[in-house]
Amino acid sequence: MMKELFPMKQVMGFIFSLVLTAVALMVYFFDMSFAVGMTILLVTAFIQAGLQLVLFMHAGESEDKNAIYITIYYGVLIAIFTILGSLLTMVWTYQIQ
Amino acid sequence: MEFFERFAIPHPSPAIYASMVAIAIVSIAIVVGITYFKKWGYLWREWLTTVDHKRLGIMYIIAAILMLFRGGADAIMMRAQLSAPENKLLDAQHYNEIFTTHGVVMILFMAMPFIIGFMNFVVPLQIGARDVAFPRLNALSFWLFFAGAMLFNISFVIGGSPDAGWTSYFPLADNEFSTSVGTNYYMIAIQIAGLGTLATGINFMTTILKMRAPGMTLMKMPMFTWSALITNVIIVFAFPVLTVALAMGTLDRLFGTHFFASTNGGMDMLWANLFWVWGHPEVYILILPAFGIYSEVISTFARRNLYGYKSMVASMVIISLLSFVVWVHHFFTMGQGAFVNSIFSITTMAIAVPTGVKIFNWLLTLYKGKITMTTPMLYSMLFIPLFTLGGVTGVMLGMSAADYQYHNTMFLVAHFHMVIIPGVVFAMLAALYYYWPKMFGFMLNDRLGKIGAWIIAIGTLVAFMPMFISGLDGQARRMYTYSEASGFGIWNMISMVGALMLAAGFALIVYNIYYSFRYAPRDIGSDPWDARTLEWATHTPVPEYNFATMPKIDSYETFWDSKKKGTPLFPDKIEKIHMPNNSGIPFIMGIIFFMWGFSFVFAMWIPLIICTLGIFACMAYQSFENDHGRYISIEEIEETEKELGGKR
Ligand code: HEM
Ligand SMILES: [Cu+2]
Numbered sequence: 001m002m003k004e005l006f007p008m009k010q011v012m013g014f015i016f017s018l019v020l021t022a023v024a025l026m027v028y029f030f031d032m033s034f035a036v037g038m039t040i041l042l043v044t045a046f047i048q049a050g051l052q053l054v055l056f057m058h059a060g061e062s063e064d065k066n067a068i069y070i071t072i073y074y075g076v077l078i079a080i081f082t083i084l085g086s087l088l089t090m091v092w093t094y095q096i097q
Numbered sequence: 098m099e100f101f102e103r104f105a106i107p108h109p110s111p112a113i114y115a116s117m118v119a120i121a122i123v124s125i126a127i128v129v130g131i132t133y134f135k136k137w138g139y140l141w142r143e144w145l146t147t148v149d150h151k152r153l154g155i156m157y158i159i160a161a162i163l164m165l166f167r168g169g170a171d172a173i174m175m176r177a178q179l180s181a182p183e184n185k186l187l188d189a190q191h192y193n194e195i196f197t198t199h200g201v202v203m204i205l206f207m208a209m210p211f212i213i214g215f216m217n218f219v220v221p222l223q224i225g226a227r228d229v230a231f232p233r234l235n236a237l238s239f240w241l242f243f244a245g246a247m248l249f250n251i252s253f254v255i256g257g258s259p260d261a262g263w264t265s266y267f268p269l270a271d272n273e274f275s276t277s278v279g280t281n282y283y284m285i286a287i288q289i290a291g292l293g294t295l296a297t298g299i300n301f302m303t304t305i306l307k308m309r310a311p312g313m314t315l316m317k318m319p320m321f322t323w324s325a326l327i328t329n330v331i332i333v334f335a336f337p338v339l340t341v342a343l344a345m346g347t348l349d350r351l352f353g354t355h356f357f358a359s360t361n362g363g364m365d366m367l368w369a370n371l372f373w374v375w376g377h378p379e380v381y382i383l384i385l386p387a388f389g390i391y392s393e394v395i396s397t398f399a400r401r402n403l404y405g406y407k408s409m410v411a412s413m414v415i416i417s418l419l420s421f422v423v424w425v426h427h428f429f430t431m432g433q434g435a436f437v438n439s440i441f442s443i444t445t446m447a448i449a450v451p452t453g454v455k456i457f458n459w460l461l462t463l464y465k466g467k468i469t470m471t472t473p474m475l476y477s478m479l480f481i482p483l484f485t486l487g488g489v490t491g492v493m494l495g496m497s498a499a500d501y502q503y504h505n506t507m508f509l510v511a512h513f514h515m516v517i518i519p520g521v522v523f524a525m526l527a528a529l530y531y532y533w534p535k536m537f538g539f540m541l542n543d544r545l546g547k548i549g550a551w552i553i554a555i556g557t558l559v560a561f562m563p564m565f566i567s568g569l570d571g572q573a574r575r576m577y578t579y580s581e582a583s584g585f586g587i588w589n590m591i592s593m594v595g596a597l598m599l600a601a602g603f604a605l606i607v608y609n610i611y612y613s614f615r616y617a618p619r620d621i622g623s624d625p626w627d628a629r630t631l632e633w634a635t636h637t638p639v640p641e642y643n644f645a646t647m648p649k650i651d652s653y654e655t656f657w658d659s660k661k662k663g664t665p666l667f668p669d670k671i672e673k674i675h676m677p678n679n680s681g682i683p684f685i686m687g688i689i690f691f692m693w694g695f696s697f698v699f700a701m702w703i704p705l706i707i708c709t710l711g712i713f714a715c716m717a718y719q720s721f722e723n724d725h726g727r728y729i730s731i732e733e734i735e736e737t738e739k740e741l742g743g744k745r
Contacts, residue, residue: 067306071330078334078421086370088440089425089433096436 013055020044020051103699107257107277108190117254146679148232150217151639153239155536157214158529160243164207167250169603171199173596176560180593182581192577193260194253194279200263201283204379205290206246208517211525212386213242213297216325218532220301222632222639223319225310225648230303232677233719238293238300240687245290248694252282256699259283262575264376265346267357267368272350281698284347289690291339298332301325310631312650316410319630319653320396320403324389327413328382331420335378342371351700366431373424381420383517385413387524388455391477394527395459397628398474399466402654405458412451419448429497430504438497445495452488456481471626472546476527479554480519487515490565505575508568511561518557526550526606534625538637539617545609553602560595563588623742629657634666636741642674642729645738671738674729686715 024044027037053059059068106113131137144152174195178187187195217235221228229235252258259279261270270280305326309318318326346368348354355363396403403409425433425441459481468474490512494500503509534540564572567588572579579585624633634656635644646669652658659666693708 064306074330074418075334077418081422082338082374085422085425086374089437090364090367090370093433093437 010055013051017048017051020048024048103278104255106254108194110191113253120254141681142679145684146236146681148228148236148677148679148683149641150221150229150232150235151536151641153235154214154216154218156239157210157217157242160246161207161209161211161214161525164202164210164246165603168199168202168207169600171195171202173600175199176589176593176596178577179579179589181590182579182583182586184578187577189577190260193262193575194258196575197259197262197265197279197283198249198253201249201259201287202246203517204263204383205287206242206249208383208521208525209290209294210242210246212328212383212521213238213294215390215525215528215532216297216301216328216386218536219632220305220322220325221308222535222635222643223322223630224305224308224313225631225644225650226304226308227643227674228677229300230308231300233680233683234296234300236680236683237686238297240683241293241296241690242290244687244691244694245286245288245293248289248691248698249282249286252279252286256282264369264372266372267346267349267365268359270346270350270368271358271365278698281347281350281700284343284350285694285697288340288343288347289694291336291343294332295336295340298329298336301329302333305329310648310650312655316407317650317653317655320392320406320409321386321389321630323410324385324392324413327417328385331378331382331385331417334421335375335382338371339375339379342368342375345371347697351697366428369428369431370424373427374421376427377424378420380513380516381416383521385416387521388413390524390528390531391459391480393628393630394473394477394531395462397531397626398469398471398477399463400469400627401462401466402629402657403458404461404464405454406653408454409458412454415451416448419444419451423448423495426495426497426500429500435497442495442497446492449488449492449495456485470547471530472541472543472550473527473531475547475550476523476530479550480523480527483519483523483554483557484516487512487517487519491516503568505573506568507564507572507574510574511564511568514561514564515557518561519554523553526553529606531626532632534621535623535632535637535639538621539613539619540621540625541609541613542617545605545612549602549605549609552598552605556595556598556602558595559598560592563591563595627660629654631656634659636738638741640737640741642676642734645671645674645734671731671734673731674734675726676729677726678724680724682715682719686712689715 021044024041027040032040053072059065059072062068131140144156147153174187175192178184178192217229257277257279259265259270259275259282260277261275261280261283265280265283268274270283305318305322345354345356349357349363355361357363357365357368359365392403392409423441423445425437426445429438429441459477470478490508494503494509494512530541530546567585568574570583570585570588572583572585572588579589621637623635623637626633631648631650634648644667646667648655648666649668651664655664655666658664689708689711693705693712696702696705696708
């Protein structure tokens, strides 16, 4: 009975998101190169966002599950294309040349 | 007096003063007319406060037609100026202003509302819904679009029009080179209208995903609804880029930032990049609903179900992804080098493939079809060859090495007019003829309609084919004149003739509306074309609740099946219907947004702050208002249904 009522998943998720925050904070407190710091921040940020969406905004819990996930994947894909493409045309190409 | 000097036009001419007087007279005449006929109450109750998707759709379409004539007047002026070498009709500054407003008005204030208008009118009917998911937001979308459009349109009589092209490239669009408030109008008017469009995108995505009639799975949706779904997905992901770019441009012009400046660490090329990250998906936002209309019209008048339904859907899904990865083809010449250009050349050619698949599907639908050549069908038949001309030249432009020759010449101008006019404009005219009886209860004259279609099609060819030639000969776009020795004169003269034919064709459409209003019979029933989709299953005029009971869907063409096999489409008993109430808030917010934009354009900060507070006050009011809508009682529904000829 207790077990069914207790939101185990949510509590674990909450602890995990605290851990992620702590890891991200390391970038501030420890000395590391820009590249390493940025990598840590980006990775923790995206895991954090995913966690919030799935666990706390209940993305997967309604009948619209598929529509929600497809639009999220679609949006992520387009964001990646746009950012990488813009970097390629506006920045990287001039560094290679 | 000093205060008012800012509203003066920096570069006046007698024509502009004449327009000022004309605008003043027409506005006064409208106000007096409405007052005289005591129509204010009717206007407010039935139109200004409406949240009904059908009425909003009609208002979008009326606005689009008005803007078509505004943009058309610009076009005739440009063609007249270019019709002979060294012509002195317009000077360089006026020419710049006119091609800028022509582009913005035609794309954002003509094509977009036309499309969104038909989406509003048709989509809820096609999916068997009572309205869109968020009716009040829908009204707000319309009024934001309208406020933006009106703000943009007053620029030429108050403060001066933008003159940096519809693409408004920096650094030309920055304060240094564009000193009048014109480009402020561009940034802010498009911003306001764009917010409305973004809201439409969210609204229709939700509507189509959540509000389909029982039994209508995604793969049983009519093709126009599919195209609307994909279009709105593209809107939701493309328009935020425009929003951000315009906000950055506004900051540069009014608050001294340097995002797009060529100095102080700014990057002018970034504007071009962001503009086209939105801009290329935008051309697919325009063309996909047009494709949807053609699919409906062709299958109705070929009396066959659409060939290759699944491949139609698949090609649209692929287009929706590919349309986001080709934008660099608009600036191959900007210096990013052969490697980057090659990547985007390949993606550009790839997008022609799903487009081609759709063309073949229409051809195969026609094959073995029993074709009835009505006006909408004629437009669809003229679309296929003409659009192909535009598409093929697009592939030519997509080859980056070759594009160094074509870029920014009249060849490019010919390309995009040959895709947009046969693609989008023909589709909207086809839709106008096709849906007119559903909207207004009588049909437009078919003979006049066909004559108009031929004039417009031939006019399009005469106006734009010569540009391919003069462009290859080196005539640059956006130049207000050219020398006699260049030899461009003859081609531009021919173009002028074509432009006049187009004008005549559109005038004939207006005459047709008048003629049919006077003489067309009114007893046409609710399904005059013997069509296949649900919007024809309800009465004409469509009652406000659309369907007395929910249709039961079990195939892609349930209405057709019910006509042919007699399967019951509306098996349920009538129950009371829950409908949203009208609201004045969207209209009032539109007015405040107009004043907000106007204050912003002229950097009048105190009115701007007051308007901003007004906008938030409206939103707060809306949030706290306790409005649960209203119910239409069974008796009332039964009465309406009886009046309209019995329950379906
Ligand atoms: C077959 C698919 C198409 C291809 C391969 C294609 C390719 C291109 C390319 C490469 C350019 C840039 C050329 C230059 O600036 O030198 C261009 C410009 C343009 N295209 Fe297309 N296009 C296609 C379809 C369309 C459609 C369907 C539309 C609109 C409904 C459209 C509207 C435009 C517009 C408005 C411009 C010019 C924008 C400007 O610079 O003002 N195109 N196209
Ligand atoms: Cu493009």
